[in-house]
Amino acid sequence: MNRALWRRPGASLLPGRQQSDPLQWRRLRRRLLQGGLLCLVLSLFLLSLMLGSVTIPPGEVLRALSGAGASANAWESIVLLIRLPKALTALLAGAALGVSGLLMQTLFRNPLAGPYVLGISSGASLGVALVLLGAGGTLGITLLTGLGPGGSLALAGAAMGGAALVLALVLLVARAVGSNMTLLVLGVMLASLTSALVSMLLYFSVPEQIQAYVNWSFGSFGTVSWRELRVMAPLLLAGLALAALLAKPLDALLPGEALAQGLGLNVRRARLKIMLATAVLAGTVTAFCGPVGFLGIAVPHLCRSLAGTSGHRTLLPACMLGGAALALVAALVAELPGSDLVLPLNAVMALLGAPVVIHVLLRRRNLRRVFAS
Amino acid sequence: MSLLRARGLAIGYRRGRRAPLTLVADADLSLAAGELVCLVGPNGAGKSTLLRTLAGLQGPLAGRVTLAGADLHAMDPRALARALATVWTDPIEVGLLAARELVALGRHPHTGWSGRLHAEDEAAIDAALAAVDATELAWRPVDRLSDGQRQKINIARALAQEPLLLLLDEPTAWLDLARRAEIMALLQRLAREQGCAILISSHDLELALRHADRLWLMSGNGTLRTGAPEDLALGGALSTAFRSAGQHYDALEGKFVSLQSRPGGPGVTLQGAGVAASWTRRALERGGYRVCEPGARHDFGPEVKVLQQGWELRCGSKRQHCGSLESLLSALAAAPVD
Incomplete structure (x- = not known):
């Protein structure tokens, strides 16, 4: 009777146990998945330190990391000053987007929900647009084209401001609104409003300004240096920690709000916490890396398929690791190792990820099972 | 000694500046441990509103409801979920969970912040599954279960909360006749064996008459009568409550008959x-x-x-x-x- 549930890769590893104790088997499967994802992330991390416009052998990378001094001094600075902060950014941003996508999909019980459904990234875009397009062209262009040391931090500040403004609005309304669906529509409406404002600003801007804004909207992990990382990393780690505490309320929300309330969950408080975690995660990523889309929607689907469960004690760590892995792969490919070209991150992510997601969904056919739609 | 007690209870909806919509006024109700009560009445009489009020999902317009002596509407949600579990009409949708994982959600009011299940939680889950005869369904994905099996698992989830009082809103609405009788018999057994107080709202008067220890009869005109099913049938209260165009509750036969077919035909x-x-x-x-x-x-x-x-x-x-x-x-x- 359990064949459908167990007929997965890896099930044949332990043919005797799956019948005798499914509970043990489930735990083992969860550990296998997390161990596998962790190995994947670590090797991708190492790979992204090695590959780029020049290839640095792994031994030299390790020597640079350990501070022993690489044989060629240029390699050490490439690893320590460029590739390490970029890889760390991809790691953290990927984990953040994967988790916040999961939070939104569970909260809204909707397969299309992602980190940005609350209008956070639109708010951030508005902040950036105001700086780049509105507040005097010269300042904005210097900020982006010059990319002086203070540039991206100021830009991040503007994005954070915009995201926080939208979040405050959504939270304010969420206190009064009873249903999650209303909230979802509200987020979409706020996003439309802010993008309308951005369009207005774009319409009255000169081409250089528009170019600067478009460049920002392509998304990139490369604009984050150690300086920015010192601000970004604590914010993202705090957001991830908050999300990790939410496994129980998220599980309770799986059968819907009414039942969650019957289980003793304070639905409004849980909702606020979930939205706050999402806002911190998605808002911070958008502020420093631009509106990196797609990953947040795709990773939860992939992880659910791999894990074969909607339980959040399994899915939360899986989405962190899966998101980090996908972000690292996308960043690697966008670099086009061996060449000086860099592709726009968002485009690469969708080109790589969409076929994978389509394949998984078609093979598993479980979207309907997960979301009953 | 009654577990649930309502005094001078008025239920309905507040409508801003207009006068509140009162569905039932001044009802005195009680429900004892080990008792199975069916809440019956025509559509729109306020059965679901009463259940929502008793489940603490909405406040009463007037009066007070106490559960084991404590004011139900002032209770902490977690404490309330440990004392009272609800099963609603709609088939449950939880995504990719095994039946046992859904039942495990019932342990939420008992577990700590992380939701980790301890040995006594696992034992309660197994006991709940066994109580509804669904042990062999434990590791089936919920979405692969039939409506009847799913409802059983949902009831097991409510039992895993180890409640004193179980409220069920039309738990058999989606099921075929045989499954309805099975679920009702199951609930009757649970009331007897586990000593739960069980309140079921139901459209199905015949099943309610057969299984309920007492009926709460809402007639749709704002009154709520309680009593043994047979008393209500004999006293004519059932016929009065369910009288509608063309239908008549025949107390002798214990079923509804169409008024048109009675007199006059060849x-x-x-x-x-x-x-x-x-x-x-x-x-x-x-x-x-x-x-x-x-x-x-x-x-x-x-x-x-x-x-x-x-x-x-x-x-x-x-x-x-x-x-x-x-x-x-x-x-x-x-x-x-x-």
Whole structure:
């Protein structure tokens, strides 16, 4: 009777146990998945330190990391000053987007929900647009084209401001609104409003300004240096920690709000916490890396398929690791190792990820099972 | 000693500046441990509103509800979820969870912040699954279960909360007749064996009459009467509450009959006894005929005789053999009456 549930890769590893104790088997499967994802992330991390416009052998990378001094001094600075902060950014941003996508999909019980459904990234875009397009062209262009040391931090500040403004609005309304669906529509409406404002600003801007804004909207992990990382990393780690505490309320929300309330969950408080975690995660990523889309929607689907469960004690760590892995792969490919070209991150992510997601969904056919739609 | 007690309870909805919509005013209710009560009444009488009020999902317009002595509407949500579990009508949708994982959600009010299950939680989950005879469903994905199995698992989830009081809103609405009877029997057993107080709202009057220790009858005009099912049927309260256009609750038969078919139809004499005769009578009544006993004055109408095999229809001097009730009805329709 359990064949459908167990007929997965890896099930044949332990043919005797799956019948005798499914509970043990489930735990083992969860550990296998997390161990596998962790190995994947670590090797991708190492790979992204090695590959780029020049290839640095792994031994030299390790020597640079350990501070022993690489044989060629240029390699050490490439690893320590460029590739390490970029890889760390991809790691953290990927984990953040994967988790916040999961939070939104569970909260809204909707397969299309992602980190940005609350209008956070639109708010951030508005902040950036105001700086780049509105507040005097010269300042904005210097900020982006010059990319002086203070540039991206100021830009991040503007994005954070915009995201926080939208979040405050959504939270304010969420206190009064009873249903999650209303909230979802509200987020979409706020996003439309802010993008309308951005369009207005774009319409009255000169081409250089528009170019600067478009460049920002392509998304990139490369604009984050150690300086920015010192601000970004604590914010993202705090957001991830908050999300990790939410496994129980998220599980309770799986059968819907009414039942969650019957289980003793304070639905409004849980909702606020979930939205706050999402806002911190998605808002911070958008502020420093631009509106990196797609990953947040795709990773939860992939992880659910791999894990074969909607339980959040399994899915939360899986989405962190899966998101980090996908972000690292996308960043690697966008670099086009061996060449000086860099592709726009968002485009690469969708080109790589969409076929994978389509394949998984078609093979598993479980979207309907997960979301009953 | 009653577990749930409501005094002077008024339920309904507040409507801003307008006067509140009151569905039931000034009701006194009580529910004891180990008791199974069915809440019956026509559509729109306020059954679901009463259940929502008793589940703490909405406040009363007036009055006070106490659960084990504590004011239900002032209780901490977690404490309330440990004392009271609810099962709603809609089939449950939880995504990719095994049945046992869904039942495990019932442990939420008992577990700590991380939701980690301890040995006593696992034991409670197994006990809940065993109580609804669903142990063998434990590792099936919920979405692969039939509606009846899913409802059982949902009831197991409510039992895993280890509640004193179980509220179920139309738990059998999506199920076929056999499954309905099975779930009702299961709930009756749970009340007896586990000592839960169980309140079920139901459209299904016949099942409610058969299984409930007491009925709460909402008549739709703002009154709520309570009593043993038989008392309410005998006293005529059931007929009054369910009277509607064309339908009539027949206290003698214990079922609803259509008013149109009662008087006036062409008379048919029925001869025979036993199961076959009783089903023949039902078929004839459904066809709009007035069924007369053989002793009555019947010499003008057609006559149906239940044979060992099939039926014999006699119209005046004509005799006709019918192999099924369907062909009997069509033969009757073709026969000249009078």
